[in-house]
Amino acid sequence: MSTLTTPSKEKKRKSYASNQEVRWCPGCGDYTILKQVQTLLPTLGVEPENIAFVAGIGCSSRFPYYMDTYGIHGIHGRAPAIATGLKTSRPDLSVWVITGDGDGLSIGGNHLIHSLRRNIDLNILLFNNEIYGLTKGQYSPTSQKGHISKSSPQGSLDNPFNPLSLALGSRGTFLARTMDRDPKHLQKMLERSYQHKGTSLLEIYQNCIVFNDGAFEPYTNKATRNKTSLYLQQDQPLLFGENNRYGVRLDGLKPVVVDLQEEEVSADELWIHDESDKTKAWLLTTFFENNFKDNLLPRPFGVLYSEQIPTYEEQLQIQIEQAKERHGKPDLEKLLKGNDTWVVR
Amino acid sequence: MSTLTTPSKEKKRKSYASNQEVRWCPGCGDYTILKQVQTLLPTLGVEPENIAFVAGIGCSSRFPYYMDTYGIHGIHGRAPAIATGLKTSRPDLSVWVITGDGDGLSIGGNHLIHSLRRNIDLNILLFNNEIYGLTKGQYSPTSQKGHISKSSPQGSLDNPFNPLSLALGSRGTFLARTMDRDPKHLQKMLERSYQHKGTSLLEIYQNCIVFNDGAFEPYTNKATRNKTSLYLQQDQPLLFGENNRYGVRLDGLKPVVVDLQEEEVSADELWIHDESDKTKAWLLTTFFENNFKDNLLPRPFGVLYSEQIPTYEEQLQIQIEQAKERHGKPDLEKLLKGNDTWVVR
Amino acid sequence: MSVIEKHKKVVTVRFSGDSGDGIQLTGSQFSNTTALSGNDLSTFPDYPAEIRAPAGSVHGVSAFQINFGSQRIHTPGDSCDVLVVMNAAALKANITSLKPGGIIIANMDGFGKKDLALARYDKTSDPLGDAKKSGFQLIKIDVTKLTRESLKDTGLSTKEMDRSKNMFVLGVVYWLYNRPLDPTIEFLTSKFKSKPEIAEANIKAMKDGYSFAIATEVFSERYTIEAAPIEPGSYRNITGNDAVVLAIASAAQTSDLPVFLGSYPITPASEILHGLSKLKHYGITTFQAEDEIAAITSAIGASYGGSIGVTSSSGPGVALKSEAIALATMLELPLVIINVQRAGPSTGLPTKTEQSDLFQALYGRAGDCPVAVLAARSPADCYAMTYEACKIAVEHMIPVIMLSDGYIANGAEPWKLPEVKDLYAIKPPLYRPAENGSDASPFFPYSRNEDFVRPWAIPGNKKTIHRIGGLEKEDQTGNISYDPDNHQHMTRMREEKRDAIAKKIPLQTIDEGPDQGPLLVVGWGSTYGSIKSAIMEAREEGYAVSFTHLKYLSPLPLNLGDLLSRFDKILVPEINNGQLIHVLRDTYQVQVEGFNKVRGQPLKVHELKAAIIEEFS
Amino acid sequence: MSVIEKHKKVVTVRFSGDSGDGIQLTGSQFSNTTALSGNDLSTFPDYPAEIRAPAGSVHGVSAFQINFGSQRIHTPGDSCDVLVVMNAAALKANITSLKPGGIIIANMDGFGKKDLALARYDKTSDPLGDAKKSGFQLIKIDVTKLTRESLKDTGLSTKEMDRSKNMFVLGVVYWLYNRPLDPTIEFLTSKFKSKPEIAEANIKAMKDGYSFAIATEVFSERYTIEAAPIEPGSYRNITGNDAVVLAIASAAQTSDLPVFLGSYPITPASEILHGLSKLKHYGITTFQAEDEIAAITSAIGASYGGSIGVTSSSGPGVALKSEAIALATMLELPLVIINVQRAGPSTGLPTKTEQSDLFQALYGRAGDCPVAVLAARSPADCYAMTYEACKIAVEHMIPVIMLSDGYIANGAEPWKLPEVKDLYAIKPPLYRPAENGSDASPFFPYSRNEDFVRPWAIPGNKKTIHRIGGLEKEDQTGNISYDPDNHQHMTRMREEKRDAIAKKIPLQTIDEGPDQGPLLVVGWGSTYGSIKSAIMEAREEGYAVSFTHLKYLSPLPLNLGDLLSRFDKILVPEINNGQLIHVLRDTYQVQVEGFNKVRGQPLKVHELKAAIIEEFS
Numbered sequence A, B: 001m002s003t004l005t006t007p008s009k010e011k012k013r014k015s016y017a018s019n020q021e022v023r024w025c026p027g028c029g030d031y032t033i034l035k036q037v038q039t040l041l042p043t044l045g046v047e048p049e050n051i052a053f054v055a056g057i058g059c060s061s062r063f064p065y066y067m068d069t070y071g072i073h074g075i076h077g078r079a080p081a082i083a084t085g086l087k088t089s090r091p092d093l094s095v096w097v098i099t100g101d102g103d104g105l106s107i108g109g110n111h112l113i114h115s116l117r118r119n120i121d122l123n124i125l126l127f128n129n130e131i132y133g134l135t136k137g138q139y140s141p142t143s144q145k146g147h148i149s150k151s152s153p154q155g156s157l158d159n160p161f162n163p164l165s166l167a168l169g170s171r172g173t174f175l176a177r178t179m180d181r182d183p184k185h186l187q188k189m190l191e192r193s194y195q196h197k198g199t200s201l202l203e204i205y206q207n208c209i210v211f212n213d214g215a216f217e218p219y220t221n222k223a224t225r226n227k228t229s230l231y232l233q234q235d236q237p238l239l240f241g242e243n244n245r246y247g248v249r250l251d252g253l254k255p256v257v258v259d260l261q262e263e264e265v266s267a268d269e270l271w272i273h274d275e276s277d278k279t280k281a282w283l284l285t286t287f288f289e290n291n292f293k294d295n296l297l298p299r300p301f302g303v304l305y306s307e308q309i310p311t312y313e314e315q316l317q318i319q320i321e322q323a324k325e326r327h328g329k330p331d332l333e334k335l336l337k338g339n340d341t342w343v344v345r
Numbered sequence C, D: 001m002s003v004i005e006k007h008k009k010v011v012t013v014r015f016s017g018d019s020g021d022g023i024q025l026t027g028s029q030f031s032n033t034t035a036l037s038g039n040d041l042s043t044f045p046d047y048p049a050e051i052r053a054p055a056g057s058v059h060g061v062s063a064f065q066i067n068f069g070s071q072r073i074h075t076p077g078d079s080c081d082v083l084v085v086m087n088a089a090a091l092k093a094n095i096t097s098l099k100p101g102g103i104i105i106a107n108m109d110g111f112g113k114k115d116l117a118l119a120r121y122d123k124t125s126d127p128l129g130d131a132k133k134s135g136f137q138l139i140k141i142d143v144t145k146l147t148r149e150s151l152k153d154t155g156l157s158t159k160e161m162d163r164s165k166n167m168f169v170l171g172v173v174y175w176l177y178n179r180p181l182d183p184t185i186e187f188l189t190s191k192f193k194s195k196p197e198i199a200e201a202n203i204k205a206m207k208d209g210y211s212f213a214i215a216t217e218v219f220s221e222r223y224t225i226e227a228a229p230i231e232p233g234s235y236r237n238i239t240g241n242d243a244v245v246l247a248i249a250s251a252a253q254t255s256d257l258p259v260f261l262g263s264y265p266i267t268p269a270s271e272i273l274h275g276l277s278k279l280k281h282y283g284i285t286t287f288q289a290e291d292e293i294a295a296i297t298s299a300i301g302a303s304y305g306g307s308i309g310v311t312s313s314s315g316p317g318v319a320l321k322s323e324a325i326a327l328a329t330m331l332e333l334p335l336v337i338i339n340v341q342r343a344g345p346s347t348g349l350p351t352k353t354e355q356s357d358l359f360q361a362l363y364g365r366a367g368d369c370p371v372a373v374l375a376a377r378s379p380a381d382c383y384a385m386t387y388e389a390c391k392i393a394v395e396h397m398i399p400v401i402m403l404s405d406g407y408i409a410n411g412a413e414p415w416k417l418p419e420v421k422d423l424y425a426i427k428p429p430l431y432r433p434a435e436n437g438s439d440a441s442p443f444f445p446y447s448r449n450e451d452f453v454r455p456w457a458i459p460g461n462k463k464t465i466h467r468i469g470g471l472e473k474e475d476q477t478g479n480i481s482y483d484p485d486n487h488q489h490m491t492r493m494r495e496e497k498r499d500a501i502a503k504k505i506p507l508q509t510i511d512e513g514p515d516q517g518p519l520l521v522v523g524w525g526s527t528y529g530s531i532k533s534a535i536m537e538a539r540e541e542g543y544a545v546s547f548t549h550l551k552y553l554s555p556l557p558l559n560l561g562d563l564l565s566r567f568d569k570i571l572v573p574e575i576n577n578g579q580l581i582h583v584l585r586d587t588y589q590v591q592v593e594g595f596n597k598v599r600g601q602p603l604k605v606h607e608l609k610a611a612i613i614e615e616f617s
């Protein structure tokens, strides 16, 4: 499957676009994400009437209005909870959650971590722009420490969340990272999120051109991105840099960057990516904190972790079936009677 | 310092006990924890008027009433937030948070993870009894999957949180685990929590004798606890079992139990505990999930992780000082005037 | 000395003892037998606030009160004729609820030195002697000793034998009120099916208690209470929380809709979650959410998907749902919010009752945010009003708050079983155009029917694809609109939709007394029984007082203003600091007086009666 | 053609253009200069709902309206005399706000084909021509071209030059109203201190705009507006949100207490967080919490620690705080809750104004939960009422909700600077016994003074160690109490404490008109200006209408009932579906009529005036 948009695809894409005018700032990263979602959906074999987009509040959370599918623009932070009710009661639907770093990690952090542990089959797209866009530029739980914003004139004091570490600590079963500026990879990751049965969390680096322009510059800028971004591929060694010049090797528990041009390292000494390895996944999420230090670890993009365990709603269905088997057809009369009745004549 | 209660200590302990009758169920694990806290405090050199206990709602959250210190019995789940306001505005106080697995991880999960990432100097004691006690026995976010309770008659469907994994994923800087039935260790861990500058999370396995009796039986029962519990000691190898018969070794990234009587393993091949190693800490928290599987990993007790970074309130103080330096003594008149004034005569 | 047989119209008995003494079971057995004997009755369990307080302590006392008679019974009784106390703490905690001259049945083995100390009586005191001196009739029985004696040949351990103490006492009380033992024998046999020796022991203890009462003539009188004039039919005892559960199951059936309950445990509402979680085969899904906000928002998500979304909580939990209730109001989706009120504000007295969340229900949201508000008047009425809440929510696409409270949630009364086939229908305004039909007309999610209700189009249909949200929506299309006139229009529509419900609810009727006169008492919610009793007593004494009771608080019945205007004075009793009184003053600009008690308890009939009579002086 | 010089009493000018056109800066410069010229004025910025809509589109239009005159000014004006439009979209969005026959100053370079298309005008249409046909006066200026011409020698890029377009227009308007250029020259010089070439360019463009107006005689008339009769003193322009910030800083100083603000960003309240976060050196700590619940509970924690706890939000955020407000009510700690209302319910119209959170403020909590509620009537009044809120919260140990709204939060008016030394004192009821003193009397955290206020004892003092919580507390000791009578007592105490505040607030006075008569208009909150203007106009036309405006909503002023009773009719205008009207009906059982607009906008003076006059027919 080619992930680039061909003319006929474009037509299909439009069939998933609602008639509402898209109202993000010109140049906002949200546009590409919208486009890739609209491009992907027609290829999945799910009809639009069986898809629902659920969002909270934020620039990104306007997303559902632009999709010609079912959808709910909820209240701030509650999208995962709304989606939980929808998916649990309607397991036949494909339910997508759209949230931002403020919506999903600040006010909505609790719902996010709980849906991750419950493993409800939701596709959560976290539009991370490291800022509160809609409220015009306060620092968010993913803003770099020291970030100067309207509400932090002397720099923010909070250590930012590392969203994927948090998700792993919450027992998330599918964790991936991508960015608005790489539509091809973005679409691939959207597809993988869709395919995963269980809660999938896809963190999307999204540029807010107005309040936090260039936050992900190191990973998108042509001059630097080679050195800063690593694209994960299942069963492949961790390689990055121009012509895959660099690799990552495990020195005990410590990930170390090796320059394959300078050092004599064979491919099988390198770290081989294994999505099912939770410890490796943890290490990959922590590349985050090591960034900009001596041992300049790149930012990993791709599927960091994927684990197939039963979903919440699957198990619920089993319990429903069991209850039906045990109790037979509901007999309201009997239920109302309970155990002790008497008759007055 | 001996941690056992001697007669004079008993007197000191009483001086930290309020005159309110303690009203937990007879045999509840909360009693021991209360006693150990009351025993420890007099040894710390902080006067009771400079200590505050802040709690949410739950059996455990009644704790502040029983301490003769300052204290707030707040609302369900919000203790970390209340404590954040108190500690941030009163960095001179020693602030303790008392919470339960429901209070702290269900309704209050968001405040907990945010205080962890902010690293405010709070000592959070998480009384984990894997059940909602006060509301009479519903399953909690730490209840084992399949737990049959009043609200899960066919067994709970949720994967439980692994509280320390969650905390590590939230960038917690001090994570430890202890249990009600081991007063000595409990007291040691309380002391370590106190000593840590930054948010310390101490998970305390606490037996709810009424609604979830025996939840931690494997770790407290004399017959089994040797095999199931591992006590971490800084710079010491991971050893457990009768006469430290077993050790834990790292096979690449995989922790493996070795029977030192059967296998020829030298002490330095074993995993040496290092509180400052975050990757090791992660592996230790995941022993949780490996429990009851082939490779029967023990449950680690002790300090899993400890990292010294600046606290929120320290940094805030610096900003306050900077602001004072930059702006000088507050000049209300000037502030009110702003930039543009005119005079009407 | 021979026993005098007397007839009585109404009797109140209160069983009390330590939490471990099986008081609740004793009480419910006595209730069942009483119901089978044809009496009307009302019961109230009084649990300790602590989960399990130290044995023998005052705050560990558990009690169960039953009021029964040969006439209609509306409350568990202000105070009791007979007080059973299993230990000293029980006496201490309950003596104030005994009528002057009332009977104390005391287990003497619970009045040892240790028991007195645990109950915090003075070492040297003799509380039973003091009680006798105060004019109470004292029946001393060595229950523990006698039970052990009775069971000595069973081979049970002392501890096991002691568990039957309550049955011994129950036997005594059965004798006192001339009750058959069979119902309890049947119950015990089935309950301990797998442990027949335990069933045997309990039955023996009860029989021996009964015989003991005959043989020892401890009582000089014995009472018979004739059957009450009760409407014929099948009955069961039911608590308010159980009634809520059954109503929701009923609504699922009659509407042919799935139900989704999102809930977070809280006293005294948790039993609704517990009860519904057992009914998966009724198409009912329960979700124990991480908090109240997730509870209600998950229910909203499910409503969008085509379920009846329900959420249950108590005041502080409902406070957390305010923002989401407003979302549901904007989305115009069905949503049922059950609020089992408790004494507040804040954590307050969580195990005590109050009806102080009326303000919150009516007004507790940002913006102009009209919802429907109903209130149940008794345990059994929780069935009717919850069913009604589901019907209104679904048929009017609106959030409905159903107010219950700790008193009726835990209290029980006989409930005449409805005929399932007679349950009135619930007709969701579902809109499902045939997907392959030729109907090309576009779908308008915010078009409205004659009751201002929008169509409910659930995901899965290609022709009704639409999105909804909390931003103001354009009339008809539901698209976002910032148009000022549209906002004015939609604000009005939401209000008119709520108001239009008034056409569907019953007109307000007078419950007691003439439909005009000097004094009307207006009640709402769980005070019904107390007010009814007080009114009946006052009327018997010749006072021309009338009574009406509100079950619909928003919208109010269309004729209420007219009805109120026909009385000279209006008195509103409430278990709060005055809430409905403000609504009536505001809505009808009538002079209203309040009778307000905020004691965490049901209204006392005699106090209210006195207040009513006072109005005539 | 020579220019006629005219005098005018009141003028309204509306600047509009694309978000990128610098409209807000233009407006605020015009305001400053106008203020310095001695006029009274009122301004309102009208931002687009989107952060940054596509350039040239209608929803990307930004506007700034100023109403100024030689008499007292109370609103930014219903409609404008002069409308400046920088492009076609601006015309489309704002033409309805121009008075019949009003002047349009149009930048012709914003009316090209592309501009028309972006504004969604028909390809073939000529909106300016149409406007002229409708009787508007049209002044066409090629602003872009002229500005580029003006700056062609500066060496700036075209893009840079175009940034001065707004200054060119400002020059034109300055000429039209006979305004000096110096204040803006000064402003530009200081603003672009580090970029003098930009300052120069802007100044040149403005001067050339001014000269252009003189030279080309595009206008046939020119206006002079005399200074208004304004109280002598120092003035500045202030928005409501800025005023809140300054009031809190002032309260910190006069009370000698630290302030802790816990807040979570939300439109239109965020500026309070922004403003206070710059004032750390005033003893003000700001904490951007993870949500509104953490925001308020952190403030409660800080209050316990001895700070003035403050939290700021808007309706949906305040809804989330309900449970915690009840906690603070129980804890009896100072807490200030600023609610900058916006149009609801739910997300509603977040950038639009409304005063529909009064119900929520008064009643939106579980249980009987009395708090104090105040409301500011104008941008500058936000200072007075926020200061008052701090004072009441601290001196009465109670949560105080201060209601502002989007209109006054963003709108600005001249504010007479208070003398710092004249600010009245705030006296916290701190209780700090000497630790080494011999005073052995025990400390009672829930004892009360004559105003029912408990002592505030903060951690750090050995003699006042105590614990508080949300469970009902025993009178005096503050220990947990389940005693029924105590609960009744404490419920009453909490209410009486709130009610006692009434003794401390000013009696209600009549703002306009006689203190008795046929009609009284009662307002509250941000409608003050509109009502005042409408009343003054109606009175000038001879209608005997009076006006009173409420700033204290709970408790209400002691004499309000008396005051209301002296009028035959009462009219309550509100920007909601009717809220205060219910409070008055309830409290005073008076007949009240409502004038309710729910359009997300301030009340229109002429509409209200018409409604007032209607009352006399």
Ligand SMILES: Cc1ncc(C[n+]2csc(CCOP(=O)(O)OP(=O)(O)O)c2C)c(N)n1
Pocket (backbone or CB within 6 Å): A057, A058, A059, A060, A061, A076, A099, A100, A101, A102, A103, A104, A127, A129, A131, A132, A133, A134, A135, A140, D264, D265, D266, D267, D292, D316, D317, D320
């Ligand atoms: C209860 C509530 N609190 C606060 C807000 C204000 N608010 C709207 S969106 C937002 C944050 C948006 O940030 P993010 O989720 O990162 O989305 P972005 O705009 O950056 O895409 C906030 C604070 C709200 N709408 N509701």
Ligand SMILES: Cc1ncc(C[n+]2csc(CCOP(=O)(O)OP(=O)(O)O)c2C)c(N)n1
Pocket (backbone or CB within 6 Å): B057, B058, B059, B060, B061, B075, B076, B099, B100, B101, B102, B103, B104, B127, B129, B131, B132, B133, B134, B135, B140, C264, C265, C266, C267, C292, C316, C317, C320
């Ligand atoms: C807002 C709110 N929701 C629900 C409750 C009811 N509630 C009180 S404690 C509790 C859970 C207690 O569990 P946990 O925190 O584990 O404490 P434990 O009793 O087990 O010590 C719940 C659900 C409440 N008091 N307030």
Ligand code: SF4
Pocket (backbone or CB within 6 Å): A023, A024, A025, A027, A028, A029, A030, A059, A060, A129, A133, A134, A207, A208, A209, A210, A211, D051, D052
């Ligand atoms: S403010 Fe930022 S995130 Fe929001 S639409 Fe504009 S560019 Fe995008």
Ligand code: SF4
Pocket (backbone or CB within 6 Å): B023, B024, B025, B027, B028, B029, B030, B059, B060, B129, B133, B134, B207, B208, B209, B210, B211, C051, C052
């Ligand atoms: S219910 Fe459980 S946790 Fe609560 S006091 Fe009793 S034993 Fe302890």
Ligand SMILES: [Mg+2]
Pocket (backbone or CB within 6 Å): A058, A100, A101, A102, A127, A128, A129, A130, A131, A132, A133, A140
């Ligand atoms: Mg963001």
Ligand SMILES: [Mg+2]
Pocket (backbone or CB within 6 Å): B058, B100, B101, B102, B127, B128, B129, B130, B131, B132, B133, B140
């Ligand atoms: Mg627990």
